[in-house]
Amino acid sequence: MRESGLQAVPFLAPALILAFFFLIVPVLWTVALSVNRTRGLNFGDEWIGFDNYERLLTRDSRFLDRDEFPWSGALINNIRWLIVYPALCLLLGLVTAVLATRVRYEAVFKAIIFVPMAISATAVGVIWLLVYSPDPEIGVLNAVIGSVGGDPVSWLGRNDTVNYAIILAYVWASTGFVMVVLSAALKGISQEVIEAARTDGATEWDIFRRIQLPLLSLPIAVVAVWMIINVIKVFDIVYIMTKGGPGGASRVIAYSYYVETFENGLGGYGAAVAVVMLLLILPVMIWQIRRFRSEAVVS
């Protein structure tokens, strides 16, 4: 039986109205702000077209500095996050998930890896601030380096280490989540398949490489998308650990948005940063939604 689309309207209306007011309107509002010469966070009288975007992408060295290679700035830092963070999380999450299934104290092991998930990003930042402290009497890491005769390293004070130091703290906090998801997916793989492979003479590595990994590709993709979107939006841990310093070296897009909008009171310029962030997230989301659709067809 074929129904006309109109019948669905009354049922969808509440959700559509809510989505319109709380999602569509704010997005359009932000886009409008970004092309306006704003007064504080409110609209001003003058429309300035793409001036904010032009300044952001060509004349704001804290956001994107193309003067010398390698490029730097908040946008580049976000790309650094985008590459290192999901890769490390997935690698560590996968390794711990696979190894955990092979030991007797699996529950305890997984609980320990998962504990950081229960800690807010703010607290994670504070904990790692102490770990990285340049004073060996406070910083565990520098105490260890000192005990083998090395000089203390100011992890958060050096341009070349600051981003990776923060990323590592965030990886520590999210590996547990990746492990739990992948571990559950591993449990879902039928034991008979694996036993059949063993009977056929497959090694443990073959089993991992040719059976478990392909069957895990869907959960890995889901987790990867979740992490990519998270990483484009990352803010809290940067704010807590470095406030974007030293010398702006650890700024990320969301932190730039915060500084421009709230610290500097440039509502329009901040909105332009937000729109750039949205444009980066959009392709990932579209890809994700497409995939959901194609899977719906398959199943």
Added chain:
Amino acid sequence: MIKKYALSFGALVLALSLAVAAAACGGSDDGGGSEAGTGTVSVLSLWGGGEQEAFQKVLTAFTAETGIKTKYESARDFLPVVRSRLAAGNPPMVAIIPRPGIVADLAKEGSLISLDDLGLDADAINDNYSEAWTNLTTVDGTTYGVVAKANSKSVVWYRPDDSKVQPVETFDELKTMTDGLKSDAQKPWALGAKDSWTLTDWFENIYARTAGADKYNQLFSGELDFTDQSVKDALTRMTDILNNETVSGGIDGALGLDFVGGIGKVFSTNPTAHMYMEGGFVGGIALADVNPDLKPGTTIDFFPFPTIDDAVGDPLVGGGDVTAAFVNNEDVAKLIEYLASPEAGKIWVSTGAIVSPNKGVTADAYPNELVKKEAEQVTGATVFVFDGSDLLPGALGEDWGTLLQNVIKDPSSMDGHLDQFQQQAEDAFAG
């Protein structure tokens, strides 16, 4: 299904009515003359802990005198909170603004209520303060508040029981002492440069003492280019005394250490540095939070930032917070008037937390010799300049600190950074 529908609809109605209510509240700050108050005044500032307790004493005294209640709110992220509340049409009635550069921004946006509009006699209130202070609250000839508290930022902290440090009077002597301590187990200087304003304070002290107060004021008001040779000379002098050899933990170490951590390097039970250059407020924080065993005058003391050029003298670099009103009513006016009075100033300074710029607050009101000494420095200064990075509009204050972090790390990059900052400055001062 019906239930769900009703729920969503209810939420929508609620949201719309909130939006309408917010819009209705938005325009209430127009028009002159004071309306009757509501009996309670909300006050927002970034002070917490000891600073908040000290201010609360003043508010309590205000309530005792007038019967008007106060509601104090603390927001460490002061600007973000104020800006979002302004955008929502729900600003605090009174706020204590930590950066006077922002006073002008907010006044030009039309967010602040002038003393005249509050029905107060601006001239009479301004008579209590010297011009250096009233300049901070006056935008285009209109006065938008009063300076709540003052701080000297031209002080070098040291331990009198540390035999290797003697108070000095000239920068050359300071440099000689610094060089002599380079190979000491404790480095000459502590620096908490993760908080970039500690660097802007260093620069300001050197600049004011080499280029003079006039050029200083021109520089921070956009009349003199940041690429000027005087700026480069001051930066060179600064990196000459603060570098990997003289700063505890090296420059990288300093960039990973915050302001309070810097205090600890000199005044903790296990010091790793001899001296710390920062504002008068270091004393209170060191005594309260870093090492309660410190004895003012015996194990903690300061000397004024030394003279660099006799012809220029010693302009005092100072900081201060401005009390301003966002809502116009009689209660608010009474609170502003009270905070500008010598009585309020005396109660406030008796806590040891602040120095009052109010002429009516005399030296005997101060509780310990560190604050008294600072107050004498503030009131006795022949030339006073205001913390420049706090005067810069909008984004510049923050960016100037970021620039100094980069310059101190690599002094040879100075020219490129200054060129770029000058362009940003031209945009910001024009806007």
